[in-house]
Amino acid sequence: MSETGYRLLRDPRRNRGTAFGADQRRSLGIEGLLPPHSTTLSSQVARIHGELSNLHEDINKYLLLSDLQARNETLYYATIMSDPAHFMPLVYTPTVGEACQKFDHIFRAARGLYLPYSAKGRLRELIGNWPVDDVRFIVVTDGERILGLGDLGVNGMGIPIGKLALYTACAGVPPELCLPITLDVGTNNPTYLDDPLYLGERHERVRGEDYHDFIEEFVTATLERFPLACMQWEDFANFNAVPILAKYRDRICTYNDDIQGTAAVALAGIYAALHITGGKLPEQKVLFLGAGSASTGIAGLIAQAMTKEGLSIEEARVRNILFDVNGLLTKDREDLADFQKPFAVDHAPVETFVDAIRAFRPTAIVGVSTVPKLFSQQVIEAMSEINERPIIFPYSNPTSRSECTAEEAYRWSKGQAVFASGSPFDPVEYEGRTFVPGQGNNVYIFPAMGMAIYATQAKRVTDDMFITAARAIAEQVDAASLEKGLIYPPQSDILEASTVAAIKVAEDIFDQGLARLPKPDDVARHIRDSAYRPAYRD
Structure with missing residues (x-):
């Protein structure tokens, strides 16, 4: 043998x-x-x-x-x-949520890198054990805010693994250039700390200066080993996600998909929905249920997109209103984090979401609360009273955390809702019509971004790139899809949709002078020729 x-x-x-x-x-x-x-x-x-x-x-x-x-x-x-x-849905949401919850009980084979806090000071050594020298994409999590499921500790590794699989399957990023990483800084989940099969370090989460020193060592060591890599932060708690992105976004090629990717897919949904509802982007008012990093990221990107159509940033921000567990985000609240303050409004307190709808008369509501059923019948009916075609986006994942179901949105709005959700729902029959719910899944954005970054060797990732990607996705929704209520390209066409978006983003990267490569004569051909296709090669 x-x-x-x-x-x-x-x-x-x-x-x-x-x-x-x-x-x-x-x-x-x-x-x-x-x-x-x-x-x-x-x-x-x-x-x-x-x-x-x-x-x-x-x-x-x-x-x-x-x-x-x-x-x-x-x-x-x-x-x-x-x-x-x-x-x-099998390799990522919603199934990956259950897989992460059971990760330590169903562990099969090693994949990716696990960097524990106990290895602080030696991360360069551990990263050196990875067998591939040319890594272009890293998805990294610390497992604290996995989907809407919370702190799963080292079990969150299912997310980087699944996300990188979609970089390849949905946009053609070569899989050998991808590396999933989990930073094991402990867990505050007592279920795992008490579970003899839990595979992570058994201590409470590291916080404060020690945590950020660990992140700095990780970034420095990783980029020394893989200087062309883009680093995507995934499922960090918002009090860490926001400052990490702020610290590194102008220093390395990096982005946070929960903040920027979610924002772009929501913006794409708004752009496409306007083909149904009419009106222009600067005329819209968007009310958010939830005020974490995802909602502020969406609100911020929509506001930036509005400035491209004539509004000042101040005018744009007041058209994006945030509501959380403590009510409307108002300027006199003392519990707001710095990243929330730009969206605080000068208004009397509003304690219920329905009252906020009646006070601000939004054209769209976006749910990023991770709390199911908060888009109640009263909420949907209130939106329908003030909008002929209300835009209803319950984006929380997984399906069990969605603010409402597609069937509820269509039935309570009497078939008038323009609907998209974070997790998939089956088609809905209502009064002789069949509605096909759109899934506002980041999969429409991050694989395209990845392919564009890979094909250009981009030095940085900018918010303008995400606006470009959002427009490119929305432009691919045809009239037949809109007629059925589908405001994203069919997922069966995801590879082509991602490729078209990647071409647009790559053009931006070249034109902004952010590429390490010279601009080719034909960017579209360059993107298509760079893409991975599964085939056995000699």
Whole structure:
């Protein structure tokens, strides 16, 4: 038996499984290590589809796909890209939420880097253990605010793994250039601290100066090893997410998807919704339920987009109103964080969300509260009283945390809502019409951003890039989709939608002088030629 050949079958990036031909099997020393009949990649994909069809629980399908990713990366991506609309909910939201909650109980194979606080002072050494020298994309989490599920500690690693899979499947970022990382700074979740199977460090979360010193060491060591990498911050608590982004955004190529990606997908939804409701962006008023980093990020990007159509930033901000558990964000509140203060309004206190709707008469409401059912019948009916076509965006993830369901929004608005949610909902039948709910998923934004950054070797990430991406996504929603209420491109077309958006963003990067590469004569061809496609290569 050839040891080298046997190792080849355990290398997910080189392994072809039964697709190795007879000549390859002899030359690579793997003859006899596989069943004798050689198959094609397409037949392997069909076999995986068949295996999945025999499983009834989504978490079991997630595990099968995870095992496939660990043994044959090409087949994994060929499978996902064969039907992206079907597979995205399995490899990411909503299934990834359950996978993260159970991560320590279902752990299979090592993937990515785990950097514990106990290794402070030695992070350069640990990062040096990664076997790939050219990393272009890093998704990093500290596991404190995983989706709407809260502090999952080291179990949050499912998010960087899943997100990077979508960078590849939805936009063609080469998977070998991607690195998921979890910073294990402890957890305050007693369930995990008391669980003998928990795989993270067993102490409460590190805070304050010690925490930020750890982040600084991580950033410095990572960029020394991978100088062309873009770093995406994912699912950090807002009191850490906002200052981390502020500290590094003008220093390295970085962004926070929960803040900027969520903002861009919401802005794309507003742009597309205006094709149904009429009116221009500067005329809109948006009321947010939730006032964390996601809502301030959305409000901030919408405000910046409004300034491009004639408003001052002050005029734009007062058209984006925030409401949280303590009521309307007003200037006289003493509990506001610095990142919330630009959106505080000079107004008397308003204690209920319905009263805020009646006071400000918004054209759109956006839910980023992570609290289910807060878009009640009273809320939807109040929006419908003041808008012929109210824009209703319950964006909290996963599905169990959505502020309302699609069926509730359409029924309570008598079919007039322009609806999109953070998690998927099935089509809704109402009075003879079929509505197809849009999913305002960041997957419309971050893979396109990733592809543009990869293809240009961008030095920085700017908010203008996210506005460009939002416009590019909205422009791809056709009249037939709008007629059904769908305000995002069909997820079955996500690869093309992401490619078009990546081309637009790359043009911006070149034109802003932020690329490390010279601008090619044909940016679109450059993007398409740079994209990964799953195929066995000699």
